[in-house]
Amino acid sequence: MLSVKDALKNQILSLDIDMCEPDAENAFFVANLDEVYNQHFRWKSLLPRIEPFYAVKCNPDPLLLRLLASLGTGFDCASKVEIQTILDIGVDPSKIIYANPCKQASFVRYAAEHNVKMMTFDNSDELYKIKRYFPDAQLVLRILTDDTMSLCKLGLKFGASLDSTEALLQTARKLDLNVIGVSFHVGSGCYDENAFIDAVHRARFVFDQASELGFNLHLLDVGGGFSHSRNCDGITFEKIAAILGPEIDSLFPPNVRVIAEPGRYYAAPAFTIATHIIARRTVLSNGDVQTLDMDTVLNDETQTRDDHSGYMYYINDGVYGAFNCILFDHQVVHPKVLFKKGIFTFDEILDEPVYNCSIWGPTCDSIDCISTVSSLPVLLPGDWLYFEEMGAYTICAASQFNGFKKSNIIYTATNPEVFAILYDAYF
Ligand SMILES: Cc1ncc(COP(=O)(O)O)c(C=O)c1O
Incomplete structure (x- = not known):
């Protein structure tokens, strides 16, 4: 079976965002x-x-x-x-x-x-x-x-x-x-x-x-x-x-x-969640939110940052789902970049400037906020974030509020003994 990195990579690289079925790009867990x-x-x-x-x-x-x-x-x-x-x-x-x-x-x-x-x-x-x-x-x-x-x-x-x-x-x-x-x-x-x-x-x-x-x-x-x-x-x-x-x-x-x-x-420690950035809003330094047109978005990295105070990223699991641990379990979660501009970046330190951002879940409720202050490089809708150590008091208390499905789990193990135990349990 695959390492966590390879399990994440396989799933993300197998997706064609332009053509995939609805739900195919949903957030997902890898359970190691x-x-x-x-x-x-x-x-x-x-x-x-x-x-x-x-x-x-x-x-x-x-x-x-x-x-x-x-x-x-x-x-x-x-x-x-x-x-x-x-x-x-x-x-x-x-x-x-x-x-x-x-x-x-x-x-x-x-x-x-x-x-x-x-x-x-x-x-x-x-x-x-x-x-x-x-x-x-x-x-x-x-x-x-x-x-x-x-x-x-x-x-x-x-x-x-x-x-x-x-x-x-x-x-x-x-x-x-x-x-x-x-x-x-x-x-x-x-x-x-x-x-x-x-x-x-x-x-x-x-x-x-x-x-x-x-x-x-x-x-x-x-x-x-x-x-x-x-x-x-x-x-x-x-x-x-x-x-x-x-x-x-x-x-x-x-x-x-x-x-x-x-x-x-x-x-x-066994569960990592990967979440897709489904939308973004740019917050100008005067506090206004600017919704950029797509050309500007795509060329975004060439813009000067002076007029941006940060970004609001919207991802496809939130506090009504797996991130309920923020509300019920007093957790602070740490986003990391998984996939940016077509490049898979698990466990890598990116040599890029970072900007203030907030991270939001997919529902229409404003309590659905995963992080009010994070620092991340500039990301675009279509990129992916991941959060490690997400196995405790997360999936078990997740709801489907607003019609968002609970994130699926992909299992992996590289230790042959673990694999054998699981194989015996099932076959
Ligand atoms: C009675 C009881 N035992 C064990 C646990 C597990 O605690 P922890 O996950 O902190 O080890 C809980 C958690 O609420 C509990 O209520």
């Missing part, structure tokens, strides 16, 4: 499944004690899920459909945690019918619900941790504070429920590895509290929030692993099983 495989072995080598249960919500792509299932990960499911999806690919129910502390009653019954025993809770009403519909469930108490160092603060919605955990455990005891462990989530997009350390100390506190109440907890779930980044200036998986692994070992004896619910870590 080697990245998922590499992330898995990075995890295993740096955090060998912690079993990853991939957070399906992050990107429920069927090939990604099958690959992870073949690699032996577990799965964190948030709903009946996610549980069903994972069971349908042949994963054993014991490898699923239903990690939504506030569950619909019929979904709890569904979990019971399918023997998906592990589930989280953070309030007493949930305990009564579980007592009624699944009294044999293996319960994991989700505690509140400090999420101030994270982009998505999940503590606003979930997590029992440490002053409520004793009462919750007592209720569980009274109801004769089986509490097996503690979970937390430091928040998605966590940018300070110390948040994990504080959280495991809180979990230890609840383990001790539970033991005084007669429980024998043996599961620690350290949630998600793991960075996929390799950029040493910021938070990296290496930095988290270097302090989290030893801290867990010092606080929890080997008989405690430790799992995690990484989502972004696995999905983000």
